[in-house]
Amino acid sequence: MKLSTSEENYIKAIFKLQDLHNTVPATLLAAEVKTKAASVTDMLKKLYSKKIIHYKPYKNFTLTNAGKKIALDIIRKHRLWEYFLVHKLGMNWDEVHPIAEEMEHVNNPLLIQKLDEYLEHPCFDPHGDPIPDKNGNIRMVEQSDICSSPIKKTLTVSSIKDQSITMMDLLKHYQIKIGTKLKLVRKFDFDGSVEIKIEKLAPTIISNQVAKNIFCTQ
Amino acid sequence: MKLSTSEENYIKAIFKLQDLHNTVPATLLAAEVKTKAASVTDMLKKLYSKKIIHYKPYKNFTLTNAGKKIALDIIRKHRLWEYFLVHKLGMNWDEVHPIAEEMEHVNNPLLIQKLDEYLEHPCFDPHGDPIPDKNGNIRMVEQSDICSSPIKKTLTVSSIKDQSITMMDLLKHYQIKIGTKLKLVRKFDFDGSVEIKIEKLAPTIISNQVAKNIFCTQ
DNA sequence: TAAAAAGTTTAGACAAATCTAAAAATAAAT
DNA sequence: ATTTATTTTTAGATTTGTCTAAACTTTTTA
Ligand SMILES: [Mn+2]
Ligand SMILES: [Mn+2]
Ligand SMILES: [Mn+2]
Ligand SMILES: [Mn+2]
Numbered sequence: 001m002k003l004s005t006s007e008e009n010y011i012k013a014i015f016k017l018q019d020l021h022n023t024v025p026a027t028l029l030a031a032e033v034k035t036k037a038a039s040v041t042d043m044l045k046k047l048y049s050k051k052i053i054h055y056k057p058y059k060n061f062t063l064t065n066a067g068k069k070i071a072l073d074i075i076r077k078h079r080l081w082e083y084f085l086v087h088k089l090g091m092n093w094d095e096v097h098p099i100a101e102e103m104e105h106v107n108n109p110l111l112i113q114k115l116d117e118y119l120e121h122p123c124f125d126p127h128g129d130p131i132p133d134k135n136g137n138i139r140m141v142e143q144s145d146i147c148s149s150p151i152k153k154t155l156t157v158s159s160i161k162d163q164s165i166t167m168m169d170l171l172k173h174y175q176i177k178i179g180t181k182l183k184l185v186r187k188f189d190f191d192g193s194v195e196i197k198i199e200k201l202a203p204t205i206i207s208n209q210v211a212k213n214i215f216c217t218q
Numbered sequence: 219m220k221l222s223t224s225e226e227n228y229i230k231a232i233f234k235l236q237d238l239h240n241t242v243p244a245t246l247l248a249a250e251v252k253t254k255a256a257s258v259t260d261m262l263k264k265l266y267s268k269k270i271i272h273y274k275p276y277k278n279f280t281l282t283n284a285g286k287k288i289a290l291d292i293i294r295k296h297r298l299w300e301y302f303l304v305h306k307l308g309m310n311w312d313e314v315h316p317i318a319e320e321m322e323h324v325n326n327p328l329l330i331q332k333l334d335e336y337l338e339h340p341c342f343d344p345h346g347d348p349i350p351d352k353n354g355n356i357r358m359v360e361q362s363d364i365c366s367s368p369i370k371k372t373l374t375v376s377s378i379k380d381q382s383i384t385m386m387d388l389l390k391h392y393q394i395k396i397g398t399k400l401k402l403v404r405k406f407d408f409d410g411s412v413e414i415k416i417e418k419l420a421p422t423i424i425s426n427q428v429a430k431n432i433f434c435t436q
Numbered sequence: 437t438a439a440a441a442a443g444t445t446t447a448g449a450c451a452a453a454t455c456t457a458a459a460a461a462t463a464a465a466t
Numbered sequence: 467a468t469t470t471a472t473t474t475t476t477a478g479a480t481t482t483g484t485c486t487a488a489a490c491t492t493t494t495t496a
Contacts, residue, residue, distance in 0.1 A: 006453065026474060039454055041475055046452095058461055058474060089332040102324045108317050114307040224483065244444060257484055259445055264482095276444060276491055438496095445490070452482085460475070466468085 001050065005105045008074050009033055010043050011052060012104075014063055015071035023060050072136035078104040079125035079132075080115050086126040087119070093126040093177070094168035128159025128178045128215070142218075146194055146211040151184050155216035162213040170210060175201060182216075219268065223323045226292050227251055228261050229270060230322075232281055233289035241278050290354035296322040297343035297350075298333050304344040305337070311344040311395070312386035346377025346396045346433070360436075364412055364429040369402050373434035380431045388428060393419060400434075 003011070013032040017024045026040045033040075048055040052067040063071060081103040085096040113134070123139055125131055130138045143158045157180040160167065171177070175198065185195040185203055192208030206214075221229070231250040235242045244258045251258075266273040270285035281289060299321040303314040331352070334340075341357055343349055348356045361376045375398040378385065389395070393416065403413040403421055410426030424432075 004452075027472090035453090036455065037474065038456080038476085042453075085329070085332075089329070089336050091328070091332055095328070099324065099326050099329055103321070106317065106320045110309070110313070111303070111307070111317055114303075114309055118307050222482075245442090253483085254485065255444065256446085256486080260483075439494105440496090441492105441494070443490105443492075445488105447488080448486090450483105450485075452484105453480100454482105455480075456478090458475105458477080460473100462471105462473070464469100464471070466470085 002107065003070070007043070007047065007050075007052075008070075008105055010040075010047065011063070011067060011071050012074045012078075014053065014061070015068065015075070018062060024062070069136055072132040072138075074104050076132045076134070076136075077106075077112055079129060080112065080119060080122070082125045082127070083119055083122045083131070084115065087122075094165065094172065096126060097163065124159075124178075126178065127163055128157070143215040146184055146196065146206075146214050146216060147187065147192065147208065149184050149216055150218070151186065153218055154181055154183055155218060156181055157214060158217045159215045160213060161215065167210075167213065171214075174198070174204065174206065176214065220325065221288070225261070225265065225270075226288075226323055228258075228265065229281070229285060229289050230292045230296075232271065232279070233286065233293070236280060242280070287354055290350040290356075292322050294350045294352070294354075295324075295330055297347060298330065298337060298340070300343045300345070301337055301340045301349070302333065305340075312383065312390065314344060315381065342377075342396075344396065345381055346375070361433040364402055364414065364424070364432050364434060365405065365410065365426065367402050367434055368436070369404065371436055372399055372401055373436060374399055375432060376435045377433045378431060379433065385428075385431065389432075392416070392422065392424065394432065 010029070010033055013029055014024060017028055017032060021028070026037050026044070030037045030040045044053065044055050044061055047053045047067070048061075051064055052070065053061045053063055055061040078100045081100040082093075082096045085091045085099060086093055091099075116134070121133075122131055130141070132138050141158060145161075146155070149155055157176060157178055159178070160171065176182075181199040183197045185197050187194045188205075192211075193205050194208070194211045195203055195205050196211075197203045228247070228251055231247055232242060235246055235250060239246070244255050244262070248255045248258045262271065262273050262279055265271045265285070266279075269282055270288065271279045271281055273279040296318045299318040300311075300314045303309045303317060304311055309317075334352070339351075340349055348359070350356050359376060363379070364373070367373055375394060375396055377396070378389065394400075399417040401415045403415050405412045406423075410429070411423050412426070412429045413421055413423050414429075415421045
Protein backbone atom coordinates (compact mmCIF):
# COMPACT_ATOMS: atom_id res chain seq x y z
CA MET A 1 0.00 0.00 0.00
CA LYS A 2 1.54 3.27 -1.10
CA LEU A 3 0.65 6.39 0.88
CA SER A 4 0.61 10.04 -0.17
CA THR A 5 3.01 12.55 1.34
CA SER A 6 0.05 14.09 3.13
CA GLU A 7 -1.08 10.80 4.63
CA GLU A 8 2.46 10.09 5.79
CA ASN A 9 2.74 13.49 7.45
CA TYR A 10 -0.52 12.90 9.34
CA ILE A 11 0.60 9.45 10.48
CA LYS A 12 3.91 10.78 11.75
CA ALA A 13 2.17 13.66 13.53
CA ILE A 14 -0.33 11.34 15.22
CA PHE A 15 2.55 9.15 16.40
CA LYS A 16 4.35 12.13 17.85
CA LEU A 17 1.32 13.56 19.64
CA GLN A 18 0.24 10.13 20.85
CA ASP A 19 3.66 9.76 22.47
CA LEU A 20 3.62 13.23 24.02
CA HIS A 21 0.04 13.65 25.24
CA ASN A 22 -1.62 10.30 25.73
CA THR A 23 -4.85 11.35 24.04
CA VAL A 24 -4.70 13.27 20.75
CA PRO A 25 -7.14 16.16 20.23
CA ALA A 26 -7.94 16.77 16.55
CA THR A 27 -7.23 20.48 17.00
CA LEU A 28 -3.68 19.75 18.11
CA LEU A 29 -3.19 17.45 15.16
CA ALA A 30 -4.50 20.19 12.88
CA ALA A 31 -1.89 22.59 14.26
CA GLU A 32 0.85 19.96 13.91
CA VAL A 33 0.19 19.35 10.22
CA LYS A 34 -0.61 23.02 9.61
CA THR A 35 -4.19 22.57 8.49
CA LYS A 36 -7.73 23.00 9.84
CA ALA A 37 -9.84 20.69 12.01
CA ALA A 38 -12.24 19.98 9.14
CA SER A 39 -9.40 18.66 7.01
CA VAL A 40 -8.25 16.49 9.89
CA THR A 41 -11.66 14.83 10.09
CA ASP A 42 -11.51 14.02 6.38
CA MET A 43 -8.07 12.48 6.74
CA LEU A 44 -9.03 10.53 9.87
CA LYS A 45 -11.82 8.85 7.95
CA LYS A 46 -9.42 7.96 5.18
CA LEU A 47 -6.78 6.60 7.56
CA TYR A 48 -9.49 4.62 9.34
CA SER A 49 -10.63 3.07 6.07
CA LYS A 50 -7.01 2.03 5.48
CA LYS A 51 -6.84 0.50 8.98
CA ILE A 52 -4.07 2.85 10.04
CA ILE A 53 -5.97 4.32 12.99
CA HIS A 54 -8.73 3.24 15.38
CA TYR A 55 -11.51 5.79 15.01
CA LYS A 56 -15.13 6.45 16.02
CA PRO A 57 -16.67 9.87 15.34
CA TYR A 58 -16.25 12.31 18.25
CA LYS A 59 -14.09 9.75 20.06
CA ASN A 60 -10.35 9.69 20.50
CA PHE A 61 -8.23 8.06 17.84
CA THR A 62 -4.98 6.12 18.00
CA LEU A 63 -2.67 4.42 15.56
CA THR A 64 -3.21 0.71 14.96
CA ASN A 65 -0.13 -1.52 15.17
CA ALA A 66 0.14 -1.25 11.40
CA GLY A 67 -0.05 2.53 11.73
CA LYS A 68 2.71 2.61 14.35
CA LYS A 69 4.92 0.50 12.10
CA ILE A 70 4.42 2.96 9.25
CA ALA A 71 5.12 5.93 11.53
CA LEU A 72 8.35 4.40 12.81
CA ASP A 73 9.48 3.73 9.27
CA ILE A 74 8.93 7.36 8.26
CA ILE A 75 10.69 8.56 11.43
CA ARG A 76 13.57 6.24 10.61
CA LYS A 77 13.93 7.76 7.17
CA HIS A 78 13.64 11.29 8.52
CA ARG A 79 16.36 10.80 11.12
CA LEU A 80 18.72 8.90 8.83
CA TRP A 81 18.55 11.77 6.33
CA GLU A 82 19.11 14.32 9.11
CA TYR A 83 22.16 12.35 10.18
CA PHE A 84 23.42 12.31 6.59
CA LEU A 85 22.88 16.03 6.14
CA VAL A 86 24.80 16.92 9.31
CA HIS A 87 27.54 14.29 9.40
CA LYS A 88 28.22 13.89 5.69
CA LEU A 89 27.18 17.14 4.04
CA GLY A 90 28.26 19.27 7.01
CA MET A 91 25.02 21.15 7.49
CA ASN A 92 23.97 22.58 10.86
CA TRP A 93 21.56 20.74 13.11
CA ASP A 94 19.18 23.69 13.05
CA GLU A 95 18.75 23.68 9.25
CA VAL A 96 18.21 20.02 8.40
CA HIS A 97 14.69 19.37 9.66
CA PRO A 98 12.69 20.95 6.80
CA ILE A 99 14.85 19.13 4.24
CA ALA A 100 14.42 15.75 5.96
CA GLU A 101 10.70 16.53 6.10
CA GLU A 102 10.71 16.15 2.30
CA MET A 103 13.32 13.40 1.89
CA GLU A 104 11.47 11.11 4.31
CA HIS A 105 8.80 10.63 1.63
CA VAL A 106 11.12 9.11 -0.96
CA ASN A 107 10.03 5.51 -0.77
CA ASN A 108 12.62 2.94 -1.70
CA PRO A 109 13.61 0.27 0.80
CA LEU A 110 16.94 -0.47 -0.90
CA LEU A 111 17.85 3.23 -0.75
CA ILE A 112 17.28 3.36 2.99
CA GLN A 113 19.14 0.11 3.56
CA LYS A 114 22.14 1.43 1.61
CA LEU A 115 21.96 4.80 3.37
CA ASP A 116 21.89 3.10 6.77
CA GLU A 117 24.94 1.00 5.85
CA TYR A 118 26.75 4.03 4.47
CA LEU A 119 26.17 5.94 7.71
CA GLU A 120 27.24 2.85 9.66
CA HIS A 121 23.89 2.27 11.35
CA PRO A 122 23.65 5.39 13.50
CA CYS A 123 21.48 5.17 16.64
CA PHE A 124 20.78 8.86 17.17
CA ASP A 125 19.96 11.76 14.90
CA PRO A 126 21.64 15.19 15.22
CA HIS A 127 19.04 16.29 17.78
CA GLY A 128 19.74 13.28 19.97
CA ASP A 129 16.54 11.48 18.97
CA PRO A 130 16.81 7.72 18.54
CA ILE A 131 16.71 6.27 15.02
CA PRO A 132 14.38 3.24 14.85
CA ASP A 133 16.01 0.19 13.24
CA LYS A 134 14.51 -1.52 10.18
CA ASN A 135 12.08 -3.42 12.39
CA GLY A 136 10.92 -0.28 14.17
CA ASN A 137 12.83 -0.97 17.37
CA ILE A 138 14.09 2.02 19.33
CA ARG A 139 16.95 1.74 21.83
CA MET A 140 16.03 3.83 24.86
CA VAL A 141 18.55 5.90 26.82
CA GLU A 142 18.49 6.84 30.48
CA GLN A 143 18.22 10.58 30.38
CA SER A 144 16.61 13.37 32.38
CA ASP A 145 16.05 17.07 31.82
CA ILE A 146 18.50 19.44 33.51
CA CYS A 147 16.02 20.39 36.27
CA SER A 148 15.68 16.77 37.37
CA SER A 149 19.39 15.98 37.11
CA PRO A 150 21.70 15.74 40.14
CA ILE A 151 23.71 18.78 41.18
CA LYS A 152 27.44 19.12 40.44
CA LYS A 153 27.74 15.96 38.41
CA THR A 154 29.06 16.06 34.85
CA LEU A 155 26.16 15.73 32.44
CA THR A 156 26.24 15.16 28.69
CA VAL A 157 23.53 16.76 26.57
CA SER A 158 21.78 13.87 24.83
CA SER A 159 18.63 15.32 23.26
CA ILE A 160 16.43 18.37 22.91
CA LYS A 161 12.68 18.08 23.36
CA ASP A 162 11.42 21.32 21.82
CA GLN A 163 13.14 21.58 18.43
CA SER A 164 11.55 24.83 17.26
CA ILE A 165 13.67 27.34 15.38
CA THR A 166 13.52 29.75 18.33
CA MET A 167 14.86 27.05 20.65
CA MET A 168 17.65 26.13 18.22
CA ASP A 169 18.52 29.80 18.08
CA LEU A 170 18.75 30.06 21.86
CA LEU A 171 20.87 26.91 22.13
CA LYS A 172 23.28 28.27 19.54
CA HIS A 173 23.66 31.38 21.69
CA TYR A 174 24.37 29.30 24.80
CA GLN A 175 26.77 27.14 22.72
CA ILE A 176 24.87 24.02 23.73
CA LYS A 177 24.91 21.04 21.33
CA ILE A 178 24.37 17.30 21.54
CA GLY A 179 27.41 15.96 23.40
CA THR A 180 28.12 19.21 25.26
CA LYS A 181 29.42 18.50 28.78
CA LEU A 182 28.02 20.62 31.60
CA LYS A 183 27.34 20.69 35.33
CA LEU A 184 24.19 21.78 37.11
CA VAL A 185 25.52 24.30 39.68
CA ARG A 186 22.35 25.28 41.51
CA LYS A 187 18.61 25.68 41.12
CA PHE A 188 16.66 28.83 42.00
CA ASP A 189 13.32 28.15 43.60
CA PHE A 190 11.81 31.53 42.74
CA ASP A 191 11.39 30.89 39.00
CA GLY A 192 12.85 27.43 38.57
CA SER A 193 15.80 28.80 36.63
CA VAL A 194 19.12 26.98 36.99
CA GLU A 195 22.76 27.93 36.94
CA ILE A 196 24.91 25.71 34.72
CA LYS A 197 28.63 25.49 34.01
CA ILE A 198 29.41 24.44 30.48
CA GLU A 199 32.91 23.01 29.99
CA LYS A 200 35.38 25.78 29.10
CA LEU A 201 32.75 28.52 29.48
CA ALA A 202 31.75 30.85 32.29
CA PRO A 203 28.70 29.82 34.34
CA THR A 204 25.33 31.04 33.06
CA ILE A 205 21.71 30.90 34.06
CA ILE A 206 19.06 29.31 31.89
CA SER A 207 15.31 29.60 32.41
CA ASN A 208 13.21 26.74 33.69
CA GLN A 209 11.47 26.58 30.31
CA VAL A 210 14.78 25.99 28.56
CA ALA A 211 16.18 23.61 31.21
CA LYS A 212 13.11 21.37 30.99
CA ASN A 213 13.78 20.88 27.28
CA ILE A 214 17.42 19.87 27.52
CA PHE A 215 17.93 16.19 28.31
CA CYS A 216 21.22 14.76 29.56
CA THR A 217 22.85 11.46 30.41
CA GLN A 218 25.06 11.15 33.50
CA MET B 219 8.16 30.97 -7.76
CA LYS B 220 7.78 27.44 -6.41
CA LEU B 221 6.71 24.75 -8.85
CA SER B 222 4.86 21.50 -8.24
CA THR B 223 6.49 18.13 -8.81
CA SER B 224 4.22 17.69 -11.81
CA GLU B 225 5.19 21.02 -13.35
CA GLU B 226 8.87 20.22 -12.83
CA ASN B 227 8.50 16.85 -14.52
CA TYR B 228 6.85 18.46 -17.54
CA ILE B 229 9.57 21.12 -17.79
CA LYS B 230 12.31 18.53 -17.66
CA ALA B 231 10.52 16.39 -20.25
CA ILE B 232 10.06 19.33 -22.63
CA PHE B 233 13.76 20.15 -22.30
CA LYS B 234 14.72 16.59 -23.10
CA LEU B 235 12.44 16.28 -26.12
CA GLN B 236 13.38 19.73 -27.38
CA ASP B 237 17.02 18.62 -27.36
CA LEU B 238 16.30 15.31 -29.07
CA HIS B 239 13.72 16.18 -31.72
CA ASN B 240 13.83 19.85 -32.58
CA THR B 241 10.07 20.25 -32.51
CA VAL B 242 8.08 18.73 -29.65
CA PRO B 243 4.76 17.02 -30.47
CA ALA B 244 2.32 17.09 -27.54
CA THR B 245 1.67 13.37 -27.93
CA LEU B 246 5.35 12.60 -27.40
CA LEU B 247 5.38 14.79 -24.32
CA ALA B 248 2.29 12.98 -23.07
CA ALA B 249 4.08 9.67 -23.41
CA GLU B 250 7.20 11.06 -21.73
CA VAL B 251 5.33 12.20 -18.61
CA LYS B 252 3.02 9.18 -18.74
CA THR B 253 -0.23 11.06 -19.20
CA LYS B 254 -2.73 11.91 -21.95
CA ALA B 255 -2.65 14.65 -24.61
CA ALA B 256 -5.56 16.50 -22.97
CA SER B 257 -3.62 16.78 -19.72
CA VAL B 258 -0.63 18.09 -21.64
CA THR B 259 -2.71 20.89 -23.12
CA ASP B 260 -3.87 21.91 -19.63
CA MET B 261 -0.30 21.97 -18.36
CA LEU B 262 0.99 23.86 -21.41
CA LYS B 263 -1.50 26.63 -20.70
CA LYS B 264 -0.34 26.81 -17.12
CA LEU B 265 3.35 26.82 -18.03
CA TYR B 266 2.62 29.52 -20.61
CA SER B 267 0.90 31.66 -18.01
CA LYS B 268 4.01 31.31 -15.85
CA LYS B 269 6.21 32.32 -18.81
CA ILE B 270 8.04 29.01 -18.78
CA ILE B 271 7.15 28.14 -22.39
CA HIS B 272 6.30 29.96 -25.60
CA TYR B 273 2.89 28.71 -26.68
CA LYS B 274 0.11 29.36 -29.20
CA PRO B 275 -2.75 26.85 -29.55
CA TYR B 276 -2.11 24.22 -32.22
CA LYS B 277 1.38 25.58 -32.70
CA ASN B 278 4.68 24.21 -31.49
CA PHE B 279 5.91 25.15 -28.06
CA THR B 280 9.41 25.67 -26.65
CA LEU B 281 10.91 26.56 -23.31
CA THR B 282 11.64 30.23 -22.67
CA ASN B 283 15.10 31.08 -21.36
CA ALA B 284 13.65 31.08 -17.85
CA GLY B 285 12.17 27.65 -18.57
CA LYS B 286 15.51 26.28 -19.78
CA LYS B 287 17.20 27.56 -16.65
CA ILE B 288 14.65 25.75 -14.49
CA ALA B 289 15.06 22.56 -16.53
CA LEU B 290 18.82 22.62 -16.20
CA ASP B 291 18.53 23.10 -12.45
CA ILE B 292 16.26 20.06 -12.11
CA ILE B 293 18.58 18.01 -14.33
CA ARG B 294 21.52 19.11 -12.18
CA LYS B 295 19.77 17.88 -9.06
CA HIS B 296 18.75 14.63 -10.72
CA ARG B 297 22.27 13.81 -11.87
CA LEU B 298 23.99 14.85 -8.66
CA TRP B 299 21.70 12.51 -6.73
CA GLU B 300 22.35 9.71 -9.23
CA TYR B 301 26.07 10.26 -8.75
CA PHE B 302 25.61 10.11 -4.98
CA LEU B 303 23.55 6.94 -5.14
CA VAL B 304 26.12 5.11 -7.27
CA HIS B 305 29.43 6.47 -5.98
CA LYS B 306 28.60 6.91 -2.30
CA LEU B 307 25.81 4.46 -1.54
CA GLY B 308 27.12 1.84 -3.95
CA MET B 309 23.92 1.31 -5.90
CA ASN B 310 23.92 0.08 -9.52
CA TRP B 311 23.57 2.53 -12.39
CA ASP B 312 20.46 0.71 -13.58
CA GLU B 313 18.53 1.21 -10.32
CA VAL B 314 19.13 4.87 -9.47
CA HIS B 315 17.00 6.70 -12.02
CA PRO B 316 13.56 6.26 -10.41
CA ILE B 317 14.96 7.33 -7.04
CA ALA B 318 16.61 10.45 -8.47
CA GLU B 319 13.31 11.14 -10.22
CA GLU B 320 11.87 11.82 -6.75
CA MET B 321 14.89 13.38 -5.06
CA GLU B 322 15.26 15.99 -7.81
CA HIS B 323 12.13 17.68 -6.47
CA VAL B 324 13.53 18.42 -3.02
CA ASN B 325 14.09 22.13 -3.33
CA ASN B 326 16.82 23.60 -1.18
CA PRO B 327 19.70 25.45 -2.80
CA LEU B 328 22.02 25.01 0.21
CA LEU B 329 21.41 21.26 0.12
CA ILE B 330 22.46 21.02 -3.51
CA GLN B 331 25.48 23.25 -2.95
CA LYS B 332 26.63 21.06 -0.06
CA LEU B 333 25.94 17.86 -2.02
CA ASP B 334 27.94 19.16 -4.97
CA GLU B 335 30.88 20.01 -2.68
CA TYR B 336 30.63 16.64 -0.94
CA LEU B 337 30.77 14.83 -4.27
CA GLU B 338 33.66 17.10 -5.33
CA HIS B 339 31.83 18.76 -8.20
CA PRO B 340 31.34 15.80 -10.51
CA CYS B 341 30.94 16.57 -14.23
CA PHE B 342 29.18 13.39 -15.33
CA ASP B 343 26.44 11.22 -13.88
CA PRO B 344 26.65 7.40 -13.78
CA HIS B 345 25.15 7.18 -17.27
CA GLY B 346 27.79 9.49 -18.68
CA ASP B 347 25.43 12.45 -18.96
CA PRO B 348 26.92 15.85 -18.13
CA ILE B 349 25.92 17.52 -14.85
CA PRO B 350 25.10 21.21 -15.41
CA ASP B 351 26.92 23.53 -13.01
CA LYS B 352 25.06 25.93 -10.71
CA ASN B 353 24.70 28.42 -13.58
CA GLY B 354 23.29 25.82 -15.94
CA ASN B 355 26.47 25.45 -17.98
CA ILE B 356 27.21 22.06 -19.48
CA ARG B 357 30.71 21.02 -20.52
CA MET B 358 30.41 19.21 -23.81
CA VAL B 359 32.49 16.19 -24.73
CA GLU B 360 33.62 15.03 -28.17
CA GLN B 361 31.90 11.71 -28.50
CA SER B 362 30.31 9.62 -31.22
CA ASP B 363 28.21 6.48 -31.26
CA ILE B 364 29.99 3.21 -32.01
CA CYS B 365 28.72 3.07 -35.61
CA SER B 366 30.30 6.43 -36.44
CA SER B 367 33.57 5.73 -34.61
CA PRO B 368 36.80 4.80 -36.38
CA ILE B 369 37.71 1.16 -36.77
CA LYS B 370 40.36 -0.56 -34.61
CA LYS B 371 41.01 2.41 -32.35
CA THR B 372 40.59 2.10 -28.61
CA LEU B 373 37.31 3.73 -27.57
CA THR B 374 36.05 4.54 -24.09
CA VAL B 375 32.32 4.31 -23.42
CA SER B 376 31.28 7.78 -22.29
CA SER B 377 27.48 7.79 -22.31
CA ILE B 378 24.33 5.87 -23.17
CA LYS B 379 21.54 7.55 -25.10
CA ASP B 380 18.60 5.22 -24.51
CA GLN B 381 18.53 4.57 -20.76
CA SER B 382 15.49 2.32 -20.63
CA ILE B 383 15.50 -0.66 -18.29
CA THR B 384 15.66 -3.04 -21.24
CA MET B 385 18.77 -1.27 -22.56
CA MET B 386 20.42 -1.32 -19.11
CA ASP B 387 19.66 -5.02 -18.97
CA LEU B 388 21.31 -5.65 -22.32
CA LEU B 389 24.40 -3.61 -21.39
CA LYS B 390 24.78 -5.58 -18.19
CA HIS B 391 24.77 -8.77 -20.28
CA TYR B 392 27.45 -7.37 -22.61
CA GLN B 393 29.41 -6.14 -19.54
CA ILE B 394 29.46 -2.64 -20.94
CA LYS B 395 29.67 0.28 -18.49
CA ILE B 396 30.74 3.91 -18.56
CA GLY B 397 34.53 3.79 -18.89
CA THR B 398 34.62 0.40 -20.58
CA LYS B 399 37.41 0.25 -23.17
CA LEU B 400 36.60 -1.40 -26.49
CA LYS B 401 37.56 -1.51 -30.15
CA LEU B 402 35.28 -1.45 -33.16
CA VAL B 403 36.45 -4.49 -35.16
CA ARG B 404 34.20 -4.30 -38.23
CA LYS B 405 30.81 -3.20 -39.44
CA PHE B 406 28.33 -5.38 -41.30
CA ASP B 407 26.51 -3.60 -44.05
CA PHE B 408 23.60 -6.04 -44.21
CA ASP B 409 21.94 -4.98 -40.94
CA GLY B 410 24.33 -2.32 -39.63
CA SER B 411 25.44 -4.58 -36.78
CA VAL B 412 29.03 -4.24 -35.60
CA GLU B 413 31.65 -6.52 -34.13
CA ILE B 414 33.36 -5.12 -31.06
CA LYS B 415 36.23 -6.31 -28.88
CA ILE B 416 35.83 -5.35 -25.25
CA GLU B 417 39.06 -5.37 -23.23
CA LYS B 418 39.67 -8.83 -21.72
CA LEU B 419 36.59 -10.33 -23.37
CA ALA B 420 36.00 -12.30 -26.52
CA PRO B 421 34.72 -10.34 -29.54
CA THR B 422 30.95 -10.05 -29.87
CA ILE B 423 28.43 -8.59 -32.24
CA ILE B 424 25.97 -5.90 -31.21
CA SER B 425 23.00 -4.79 -33.25
CA ASN B 426 22.90 -1.44 -35.01
CA GLN B 427 20.13 -0.34 -32.66
CA VAL B 428 22.37 -0.93 -29.66
CA ALA B 429 25.52 0.48 -31.27
CA LYS B 430 23.77 3.74 -32.13
CA ASN B 431 22.98 4.25 -28.44
CA ILE B 432 26.49 3.74 -27.08
CA PHE B 433 28.65 6.86 -27.25
CA CYS B 434 32.43 6.79 -26.90
CA THR B 435 35.40 9.11 -26.70
CA GLN B 436 38.61 8.26 -28.56
C1' DT C 437 -7.93 20.04 -53.83
C1' DA C 438 -11.03 17.43 -51.32
C1' DA C 439 -11.18 13.58 -48.21
C1' DA C 440 -8.84 11.02 -44.65
C1' DA C 441 -5.64 10.77 -40.96
C1' DA C 442 -3.22 12.61 -37.27
C1' DG C 443 -2.60 15.79 -33.72
C1' DT C 444 -4.55 19.26 -30.44
C1' DT C 445 -7.97 21.45 -27.75
C1' DT C 446 -12.42 21.83 -25.29
C1' DA C 447 -16.14 20.17 -22.35
C1' DG C 448 -17.37 17.85 -18.57
C1' DA C 449 -16.21 14.67 -14.85
C1' DC C 450 -13.44 12.90 -11.03
C1' DA C 451 -10.17 12.13 -6.97
C1' DA C 452 -7.22 14.24 -3.48
C1' DA C 453 -6.50 17.66 -0.25
C1' DT C 454 -7.73 21.69 1.31
C1' DC C 455 -10.90 25.68 3.01
C1' DT C 456 -15.13 28.40 5.42
C1' DA C 457 -19.31 28.40 7.71
C1' DA C 458 -22.77 26.05 10.01
C1' DA C 459 -24.51 22.07 12.65
C1' DA C 460 -23.92 18.51 16.03
C1' DA C 461 -21.78 16.32 19.98
C1' DT C 462 -19.14 16.48 24.08
C1' DA C 463 -17.13 18.74 28.06
C1' DA C 464 -17.05 22.42 31.46
C1' DA C 465 -19.19 25.71 34.37
C1' DT C 466 -22.74 27.70 36.73
C1' DA D 467 -29.32 19.89 35.55
C1' DT D 468 -29.19 23.42 32.50
C1' DT D 469 -26.59 26.54 30.12
C1' DT D 470 -22.32 27.79 27.99
C1' DA D 471 -18.06 26.81 25.82
C1' DT D 472 -15.19 23.79 23.27
C1' DT D 473 -14.41 20.32 20.02
C1' DT D 474 -15.64 17.70 16.11
C1' DT D 475 -18.19 16.78 12.07
C1' DT D 476 -20.89 17.93 7.89
C1' DA D 477 -22.05 20.62 3.76
C1' DG D 478 -20.56 22.88 0.03
C1' DA D 479 -16.61 25.18 -2.57
C1' DT D 480 -11.98 25.42 -4.44
C1' DT D 481 -7.46 24.00 -6.45
C1' DT D 482 -4.51 20.78 -8.86
C1' DG D 483 -3.86 17.24 -11.87
C1' DT D 484 -5.91 13.82 -14.16
C1' DC D 485 -9.30 11.33 -17.42
C1' DT D 486 -12.73 10.24 -21.68
C1' DA D 487 -15.18 11.64 -25.47
C1' DA D 488 -16.16 14.90 -28.73
C1' DA D 489 -14.87 18.92 -31.48
C1' DC D 490 -11.61 21.32 -33.85
C1' DT D 491 -6.99 22.26 -36.59
C1' DT D 492 -3.40 20.92 -39.25
C1' DT D 493 -1.13 17.71 -42.15
C1' DT D 494 -1.06 14.04 -45.33
C1' DT D 495 -2.64 11.46 -49.15
C1' DA D 496 -5.02 10.17 -52.95
MN1 LIG E 1 7.25 15.19 5.78
MN1 LIG F 1 15.67 15.26 14.37
MN1 LIG G 1 10.82 13.71 -11.25
MN1 LIG H 1 21.35 9.69 -15.50
